[in-house]
Amino acid sequence: MSSSEPHSLPSTSNTTRTRQKVPLPSGFGLMHWSRQAMKMPTTTQNKTKQITNSEIVKHNTRSDAWVILRGYVYDITDFLLHHPGGVDILDEILGKDCTKLFDEYHAFVNSDFILEK
Secondary structure, three states, X not given: OXXXXXXXXXXXXXXXXXXXXXXXXXXXXXXXXXXXHHHOOOOOOOOOXXXXXXXXXXXXXXXXXXXXXXXXXXXXXXXXXXXXXXXHHHHHHOOOEOHHHHHHHHOOOOHHHHHOO
């Protein structure tokens, strides 16, 4: 195969999902979120507080959205409209552990920077 021929990498997933571009409202997107996040104060909350799964599952709506990512709980309510894939795709992970799905599509993303605020 020449270097100019297209090639594909083997999938690590049993399911096939496509990433579709979703139009976001004006003023929303990762660039806008990054600018906004830089202006937010760093949280000084105790980051080792234990939160039960029964508490996390209660926060499963677009107006109150929590997720677990790599063992940490994040309130992503304010981030939802900035997600490049749109809000609809996130509905299935609200109130749940999203680590596996996040790593499948966003292994290259610095989640700490995006979600720490």
